[in-house]
Amino acid sequence: MSPWTPLHAHIHTTLRSRQLVGRNDRLLIAVSGGQDSLCLLQLLRDLQPKWNWDLAIAHCDHRWRPDSAENAVHVGRLAARMDLPFYLETARSPVETEAAARSWRYRVLERIACKDGFGAIATGHTASDRAETLLFNLLRGTGADGLQALTWKRPLSPEIVLVRPLLAVTRSQTAEFCDRFALPIWQDATNHDLKYTRNRIRHELLPYLASHFNPQVERHCAQTAELLRAEVEYLEAVAAQWLQCCLPQYTEKVKSPSVKTALNREKLRDCPLALQRRVMRQWWEQWAERSPNFERIEAAIALIDAPNGTCSDPFPGGAIARVSGEWIEIHHPPT
Numbered sequence: 001m002s003p004w005t006p007l008h009a010h011i012h013t014t015l016r017s018r019q020l021v022g023r024n025d026r027l028l029i030a031v032s033g034g035q036d037s038l039c040l041l042q043l044l045r046d047l048q049p050k051w052n053w054d055l056a057i058a059h060c061d062h063r064w065r066p067d068s069a070e071n072a073v074h075v076g077r078l079a080a081r082m083d084l085p086f087y088l089e090t091a092r093s094p095v096e097t098e099a100a101a102r103s104w105r106y107r108v109l110e111r112i113a114c115k116d117g118f119g120a121i122a123t124g125h126t127a128s129d130r131a132e133t134l135l136f137n138l139l140r141g142t143g144a145d146g147l148q149a150l151t152w153k154r155p156l157s158p159e160i161v162l163v164r165p166l167l168a169v170t171r172s173q174t175a176e177f178c179d180r181f182a183l184p185i186w187q188d189a190t191n192h193d194l195k196y197t198r199n200r201i202r203h204e205l206l207p208y209l210a211s212h213f214n215p216q217v218e219r220h221c222a223q224t225a226e227l228l229r230a231e232v233e234y235l236e237a238v239a240a241q242w243l244q245c246c247l248p249q250y251t252e253k254v255k256s257p258s259v260k261t262a263l264n265r266e267k268l269r270d271c272p273l274a275l276q277r278r279v280m281r282q283w284w285e286q287w288a289e290r291s292p293n294f295e296r297i298e299a300a301i302a303l304i305d306a307p308n309g310t311c312s313d314p315f316p317g318g319a320i321a322r323v324s325g326e327w328i329e330i331h332h333p334p335t
């Protein structure tokens, strides 16, 4: 066990005040071998006697680097040294993109947690990741939702929650911690590859902003994300209530079999624009089972005041939106 540090105290308090995990929980720690997840692993290992957790380590080998198998062995050895159960999952074929890797990883972690009864999965995301995500999404164009991106706690299923205890800790703090306790970091060469936008944000943009504008830029961006998180949560909840009001009630059955669903535009007109966009997005996610992009939302919003009979261009899959009196209807593609 490492000596107690201010970072131990900070994480201990964070876990408690944010109710990220409970006493006696079974906790699966996602460890890449990088500095952040090693720091998280050591901290949780040190706090374990206070919380009486059952800890285990999971590593996912995406097979996209020549040294990925060695990386996995490295994490496995670490688990053995700490006397913790170790789960390793190796991708059948190399995972192509960062996004595909992430979604495969979460599926794997959830499967392991579900199979062996882990109620929480912990990842080593930091305030620096939060700041980078905010800038990354800002540069691509986004609303508040994209800027607040990473959250402290997110349910993956009714039984499993994803937690990020290091979300207020910067990468320089995790580096310092690893250095102090000589933790064996696995150096991922792709973290320095500047062909990835995220790496350029980490290694070029943030240092530039820190030296030319504000040395605290990383922390401040992370705080902005934290503020926006609460606002987005609130707006999403209010939008969900509006959506319920605007959906057909049981007395207003959708009449034609070609109509998949409908939204009451008269009611939606009373709602502020910021909420109209959210209501529209939530509605869309319900019937299309995917998120619409900005242009589609704007086109759908325009239907609120469009003349009766106005139709949208067909959406992917062939469905169209059509104005019918007080309703915006989604029509199935013609068969």
Ligand SMILES: Nc1ncnc2c1ncn2[C@@H]1O[C@H](COP(=O)(O)OP(=O)(O)OP(=O)(O)O)[C@@H](O)[C@H]1O
Residues within 6 Å of the ligand: 029, 030, 031, 032, 033, 034, 035, 036, 037, 038, 058, 059, 060, 061, 062, 105, 122, 123, 124, 125, 129, 188, 191
């Ligand atoms: N291959 C992996 N296996 C298990 N967990 C992973 C893996 N890659 C990432 N994670 C988890 O997701 C978190 C964030 O991932 P990200 O890719 O931003 O981190 P990283 O740079 O690979 O490593 P680290 O955050 O540990 O320094 C990690 O801290 C870790 O908890």
